[in-house]
Amino acid sequence: MPLPPTCPMEFATMPEHFVEDAMKLLIFASRIPKALDGVVLDEFMNFIIMFMPSPEFIKNPYLRAKMVEVLNCWMPRMSGSTATTTLFEGHQLSLEYLVRNLLKLYVDIEFTGSHTQFYDKFNIRHNIVELLEYL
Template sequence: MVEVLNCLMPPGIGSSGAAATLFEGHRLSLEYLVKNLLKLYVDIESAGSHTQFYDKFNIRHYISELLEYLWQVPSHRNAWRQISREEERGMYLNFLHLLMNDSIYLLDESFNTILEHKQLEAEMLNTAEWDSRAAQESKRKPASSISTKDYPN
């Protein structure tokens, strides 16, 4: 459902059309959308499926895009402020906690990727090592040429 809402989300604040009316002015949207998106962001932590890790980040990505859009709508921003006051120690604090944890995790992953790229770059500068590595990798059997007879039953 979050993906569907994300697809229906208007391109910007003040857009015209049914989607903009639905997101920016509908009574039910103003009353429930921000609160339930925040709650879903927290609740998805314990989804429990076998693809939980991937699903969690995927769904939270869509939720964060929706929340970013809704923050720009003054009536939704007021609802958000009210939720933060009412839920100060409950769900809202959990939301902030999870948001910080996800941000730290993604930042850590980014730094690790930068280090990998830097190492690869250093290998590329050492042309002899890079050429031998490229030759070794080209000798490997491509994945598409592996047949079922290559694996024991």
């Protein structure tokens, strides 16, 4: 991956809610029909693919799972948008790293330990499996 092995201090001090807010906005916009048509999503896709499997950079596994939810909303059969098709079938980082990173997150989710862990793991893994089936 193009990320360094250790997290730079500048990134580590950034509040995680910045990333969470961006992911929530992308999910909300993805649910509106044709809202993302004409929007270039390549940089968001790069960010998601690079940071989704990286607990060194984003420690919260549920925030990394939110990135999977964004990808799930972007699946062409869910979004109905032609713009999102190229994100999965023609995007270089997606072709190279997406399956590997989804599988890494699938395994990482096993080590979360909240009181609702069974249900959380099930929902997250369901989203990952849907993406893997599509890919």
